Amino acid sequence: MILCTECYIQQDGRTLMMLRDKKSNDINEGKWVGLGGKFEAGESPEQCLVREVREEAGIVVSNYHLRGIVTFVTNEILEEPLCIFIYTASTFEGEIDFENCNEGSLSWVDTDKILNLNLWDGDRLFWSWMLEDKGFFSARFVYEAKDLVQHDVNFY
DSSP states (O other), X not given: OEEEEEXXXXXXXXXXXXXXXXXXXXXXXXXXXXXXXXXXXXXXXXXXXXXXXXXXXXXXXXXXXXXXXXXXXXTTTOSSOEEEEEEEEEEEESOOOSSOOSSOEEEEEEGXXXXXXXXXXXXXXHHHHHHTTOOSEEEEEEEETTEEEEEEEEEO
C-alpha cells in the first residue's frame, strides 16, 4: 500500500485547491485536488504533509487537523492501493507561490463551491462529509478505470 497525504488549506471561506494540469500521464489530470503526495521513508503523516505543502506551494502549514483516511483502490490504474490521510489546515507561514507549482495550478476556491469542481467521485463524497461536519471518517473507494463502483465509510 502506498501512503500519501492530502491537505486543504482553508481561510476566509475559501480553500486552496490544485487543478492538475501540468504533468503528462497524470492519473489526476483535469481534476481538482488538495496539496500533498507520497510519504518518504520514515516520515510521519504530519511530516509528509508539511513537506509536500512546502514543496508544492512554498508555505509552511500549521494548525492542521486530520479529517479522515481514505483507501483508494483501482487495479487498472495503480498497482497498489493508496492510503491517503486527509487534512485541513487554517494557518500557514510565507507567501503562496502560485507560479512555480510543478504539479498543477493553485487557486483559492470558495469552499461552498468545491462540489461544483471536477473532482474524483470519492473526493466529492468526502468533501460532502467534511462540509456536513460528520466527523472523522475512514473510507474505502473502489474504482474501475476512473469510475467509482463501490465505497464504504465509517464515522467516528
